[in-house]
Amino acid sequence: MNYIGEHLLPGQIGHFFAVLSLVVSLLATVTYALAFRTADPMAKQSWLKLSRGLFFVETISVLSMFVTLYYIISNHLFEYKYAFTHSDLSLQVEYLLACFWEGQEGSFMLWSFWHCVLGWILIWRSKEWEAGVMMVVSFAQFCLATMVLGIYFFGNKVGSSPFVLSRNEGFFDSAPIFKDVMTGHLRADYLTQLKDGFGLNTLLQNYWMVIHPPILFLGFASTIVPFAYAMAGLFSRKHEWIKPALPWASFSAAVLGTGVMMGAAWAYESLSFGGYWAWDPVENASLVPWLTLVAGLHTNLIYRNTGYSLRPTYFFYIISFILVLYSTFLTRSGILGDTSVHAFTDLGMNTQLLLFVLVFLLPALFLYFKEYKKIPSIVKEENTYSREFWIFIGSLVLFLSGIVIIAKTSVPVFNKLFGTNIAPPEDAEFAYNQIQIFVAIVIGLLTAISQYLKYKDTPKAFFGKKVWIPTLIAVLISLTISFFGDVHYDKKGPGFLFAIHMAIFAAVYAVVANAAYVWLGMKGKIKAAGASVAHVGFGLVLVGILISSSKKTVLSWNTTGITPLQGDPKAKGNAAGDPAENLTLFKGVPTDMGKFMVTYAKDTVNPLDRKRYFEIDFSAKNGGEKFQLYPDVIKQNKGGEGFSANPAAQHYWHKDIFVYITSFQENNREDTTTFRNRETKVGDTLFYGNGFIILHKVSVNPPEQKAKILPGETALFLDMTVISKDGRRYPVTPGIALQGMQLRSLPDSVVSQSLVLKFNKVLDQNTGKLEIGIKESGAITDLITLKVYEFPMINILWLGVVVMVIGFGMSIFQRVKAAGRGALRVS
Amino acid sequence: MKKMHIIVLVCIAAAIVVLISYTGDLTTYETIASAKEKEGKFVNLIVKLDKAQPMEYDAVKNPNYLTFTAVDTLGNNIKVVYHNNKPTDMEKSERLVLKGRVQGDHFECKDILLKCPSKYKDDPKANKTIQTNS
Numbered sequence: 001m002n003y004i005g006e007h008l009l010p011g012q013i014g015h016f017f018a019v020l021s022l023v024v025s026l027l028a029t030v031t032y033a034l035a036f037r038t039a040d041p042m043a044k045q046s047w048l049k050l051s052r053g054l055f056f057v058e059t060i061s062v063l064s065m066f067v068t069l070y071y072i073i074s075n076h077l078f079e080y081k082y083a084f085t086h087s088d089l090s091l092q093v094e095y096l097l098a099c100f101w102e103g104q105e106g107s108f109m110l111w112s113f114w115h116c117v118l119g120w121i122l123i124w125r126s127k128e129w130e131a132g133v134m135m136v137v138s139f140a141q142f143c144l145a146t147m148v149l150g151i152y153f154f155g156n157k158v159g160s161s162p163f164v165l166s167r168n169e170g171f172f173d174s175a176p177i178f179k180d181v182m183t184g185h186l187r188a189d190y191l192t193q194l195k196d197g198f199g200l201n202t203l204l205q206n207y208w209m210v211i212h213p214p215i216l217f218l219g220f221a222s223t224i225v226p227f228a229y230a231m232a233g234l235f236s237r238k239h240e241w242i243k244p245a246l247p248w249a250s251f252s253a254a255v256l257g258t259g260v261m262m263g264a265a266w267a268y269e270s271l272s273f274g275g276y277w278a279w280d281p282v283e284n285a286s287l288v289p290w291l292t293l294v295a296g297l298h299t300n301l302i303y304r305n306t307g308y309s310l311r312p313t314y315f316f317y318i319i320s321f322i323l324v325l326y327s328t329f330l331t332r333s334g335i336l337g338d339t340s341v342h343a344f345t346d347l348g349m350n351t352q353l354l355l356f357v358l359v360f361l362l363p364a365l366f367l368y369f370k371e372y373k374k375i376p377s378i379v380k381e382e383n384t385y386s387r388e389f390w391i392f393i394g395s396l397v398l399f400l401s402g403i404v405i406i407a408k409t410s411v412p413v414f415n416k417l418f419g420t421n422i423a424p425p426e427d428a429e430f431a432y433n434q435i436q437i438f439v440a441i442v443i444g445l446l447t448a449i450s451q452y453l454k455y456k457d458t459p460k461a462f463f464g465k466k467v468w469i470p471t472l473i474a475v476l477i478s479l480t481i482s483f484f485g486d487v488h489y490d491k492k493g494p495g496f497l498f499a500i501h502m503a504i505f506a507a508v509y510a511v512v513a514n515a516a517y518v519w520l521g522m523k524g525k526i527k528a529a530g531a532s533v534a535h536v537g538f539g540l541v542l543v544g545i546l547i548s549s550s551k552k553t554v555l556s557w558n559t560t561g562i563t564p565l566q567g568d569p570k571a572k573g574n575a576a577g578d579p580a581e582n583l584t585l586f587k588g589v590p591t592d593m594g595k596f597m598v599t600y601a602k603d604t605v606n607p608l609d610r611k612r613y614f615e616i617d618f619s620a621k622n623g624g625e626k627f628q629l630y631p632d633v634i635k636q637n638k639g640g641e642g643f644s645a646n647p648a649a650q651h652y653w654h655k656d657i658f659v660y661i662t663s664f665q666e667n668n669r670e671d672t673t674t675f676r677n678r679e680t681k682v683g684d685t686l687f688y689g690n691g692f693i694i695l696h697k698v699s700v701n702p703p704e705q706k707a708k709i710l711p712g713e714t715a716l717f718l719d720m721t722v723i724s725k726d727g728r729r730y731p732v733t734p735g736i737a738l739q740g741m742q743l744r745s746l747p748d749s750v751v752s753q754s755l756v757l758k759f760n761k762v763l764d765q766n767t768g769k770l771e772i773g774i775k776e777s778g779a780i781t782d783l784i785t786l787k788v789y790e791f792p793m794i795n796i797l798w799l800g801v802v803v804m805v806i807g808f809g810m811s812i813f814q815r816v817k818a819a820g821r822g823a824l825r826v827s
Numbered sequence: 828m829k830k831m832h833i834i835v836l837v838c839i840a841a842a843i844v845v846l847i848s849y850t851g852d853l854t855t856y857e858t859i860a861s862a863k864e865k866e867g868k869f870v871n872l873i874v875k876l877d878k879a880q881p882m883e884y885d886a887v888k889n890p891n892y893l894t895f896t897a898v899d900t901l902g903n904n905i906k907v908v909y910h911n912n913k914p915t916d917m918e919k920s921e922r923l924v925l926k927g928r929v930q931g932d933h934f935e936c937k938d939i940l941l942k943c944p945s946k947y948k949d950d951p952k953a954n955k956t957i958q959t960n961s
Contacts (some may be wrong), residue, residue: 425852582890662912785890
């Protein structure tokens with residue numbers, strides 16, 4: 001049957017290139033393997049030529065798939081499932097790319113694409129290692145190609161194709177409007193009924209989501225290079241790859257680190273984790289390969305300079321890539337369902353994803369242990385006063401910290417394997433923090449001192465002479481921070497607070513010592529100081545993390561007294577903990593919020609990005625600054641009914657103030673009714689449209705209403721209960737406050753009943769007759785609830801990331817240049 | 828034995844100790860019935876929102892107070908109190924993971940994880956249930 005208006009050609013092109021890419025990547029693996037094995041230089045050259053041709057076809061295939069999918073999404077061809085489920089007509093052009101990586105298929109293609117780019121650089125630069133390295137890369141390309149294949153083999157679906165049609169995926173089966181009334185089959189013109197797609201998840205409609213995934217996937221993809229070099233080294237039993245692998249490992253660490261931190265920046269700006277880092281399994285899974293890669297990078301340096309630590313270098317490079325695959329498995333298999341908010345969904349490819357890990361893990365480990373004894377190693381022990389000894393300790397600590405993190409993250413996997421039902425601890429973040437703070441201390445100290453040690457042996461006089469100046473400066477700075485920096489994170493007891501102060505010292509020490517080393521150790525030769533600069537950046541990252549996390553404060557504590565909270569929210573043992581963090585604002589009413597008076601001034605809907613912006617005016621009580629913030633909400637798509645909120649931030653150099661809307665109610669009906677005045681007394685019952693109201697008692701200056709009463713005022717409050725027809729009870733306490741002849745009304749309301757009660761006056765003191773006003777309006781005035789956070793010193797963290805990446809860049813540049821000159825050593 | 832070996836062993840031992848001590852902090856997924864037996868213990872419940880019962884949330888009265896009734900797969904139910912704002916789309920979610928402890932007649936919830944059929948998902952079956960239900 002032919003359907004009207006379908007564009008089937010792009011899908012066919014896409015499918016064709018998906019299959020072509022699978023076939024040529026497999027062929028390229030084989031031909032590269034043959035080129036790798038053969039000893040005859042003539043045969044080797046001809047195999048290499050053929051392999052490059054195949055890899056060229058592979059690159060063309062991957063690019064064509066990319067272009068085809070982009071064509072489908074940008075032209076809104078909703079007959080394709082990918083466009084239908086991940087985009088809609090109203091989406092801005094800049095987010096079209098984000099649709100790619102909302103689904104698993106697109107992100108696999110992105111990964112594949114980066115392998116192609118890296119592959120060509122390897123073909124260009126890696127000379128005699130090309131065959132071995134590209135064999136591994138091509139095999140990985142083959143594995144990735146299976147992920148987007150979507151073909152059934154013996155009843156098992158292999159991969160999930162991004163080029164499938166919506167009508168074949170059961171989207172219209174239960175929707176009668178797409179059906180032909182006569183036959184019950186899909187209508188030939190079903191596309192005319194298909195108005196719009198599901199759209200891109202509103203959380204991903206953020207500029208960070210356009211740039212973060214490509215960088216992160218470049219980081220993931222690039223970990224294959226050190227791995228491939230290591231595998232080629234094991235196969236050929238030659239270990240000279242260690243030199244060309246070093247800049248690659250630096251590159252990978254820089255890009256993966258940037259990718260992870262961009263994810264943190266996104267989490268920070270969208271506040272979807274409540275901060276920049278929440279030890280979410282998805283974050284952990286990408287952090288851990290970075291830790292092991294950095295460990296490998298350092299042991300690689302040790303080997304190049306001393307001949308020690310070749311075996312650990314192999315191990316770290318292998319395990320980094322395996323951990324990237326494992327993180328792919330964790331985030332894409334749906335196994336994290338109950339512990340992570342940000343994982344992909346299960347596409348029914350779990351077995352395939354697991355095989356993806358095993359097909360690299362098992363041969364790599366087998367080969368590693370088989371060759372272990374043959375990998376050269378120095379019998380004599382490292383000198384305790386040598387750089388290599390302490391760098392190795394640091395690498396080991398990084399590796400073990402990574403193991404601890406990934407073991408905790410893998411709890412859902414254990415549950416699956418052993419049928420247990422273990423859940424994360426009560427304070428999951430603290431469970432990580434209490435361990436990693438000590439890792440930060442150790443790594444900070446090692447980062448600080450290692451540069452002052454020399455390889456092989458350090459003259460003690462040299463070390464002592466150089467190291468005391470930075471040590472002294474670091475002690476002074478960190479003591480200043482500790483005493484005047486107002487770091488009072490005592491929620492977890494004095495022991496943890498002490499550890500924070502220790503870690504602040506270690507981090508400051510790392511910054512100061514490495515900055516000083518550029519002059520003390522290298523005599524200002526900044527060009528060769530890539531490592532020092534990267535270490536300064538790393539130290540700054542640590543300082544930023546420690547200060548900002550331990551000083552994050554909530555500004556929107558609900559102290560308005562609009563309602564008494566249930567118990568003391570700050571009291572220990574209150575299971576609700578502290579989250580009395582939402583403040584209610586009525587339109588146009590300034591509300592007291594700690595240092596500020598805040599007012600919800602107005603809201604507007606921007607038709608372009610479909611967001612509703614709220615103008616919140618802040619004015620500092622001490623009369624200083626005034627500013628406006630515009631947090632917004634965007635309507636959920638994909639069947640969701642609510643809204644997702646985007647925060648707005650006021651940035652200062654030393655802190656950020658974040659505001660975001662947690663709920664809003666709009667008065668969409670004209671408010672025409674007025675208060676009707678009624679006479680009543682204690683014990684009386686009054687009726688209203690939807691039930692009745694009982695007045696229990698009148699109290700003078702009740703302590704629970706203290707927050708509403710100004711000094712010098714006398715207040716009367718009515719203790720009343722509204723009972724609606726469906727039997728639900730709502731306590732209300734309207735009141736009046738008197739000061740001399742000044743009378744202030746303190747009305748109370750029941751929003752769900754659209755009821756406002758006002759205490760007007762006492763009519764007769766003797767009989768206890770009172771007058772109250774009752775208003776049953778269409779709706780109460782517009783109101784919002786919001787949360788306001790202050791994050792201090794976060795800019796140190798971002799600055800640190802930038803400095804670290806610059807440092808990596810400098811050292812890569814130095815090494816590549818040195819390799820070009822044929823020089824052996826730089827450091 | 829070389830000192831490097833000793834250090835490596837000490838570090839690995841430390842890592843193992845850390846992991847074992849971590850198991851002490853771990854909690855469990857419980858049903859409502861078993862959570863009620865362990866009153867006061869921090870547990871995780873996997874439940875659904877009972878839509879037959881009223882959900883109370885009034886931002887004017889108290890933006891930090893939400894109460895609703897949860898029902899688990901065995902059909903048991905419990906009143907839940909959550910001292911925070913109502914998560915958007917809560918009514919739409921097909922599954923809730925509640926973290927907290929049973930206190931007296933209700934469940935004091937510290938954290939709610941929503942499992943929305945449509946969020947982050949491109950699962951046609953899940954989207955279909957949404958369409959047919961509404």
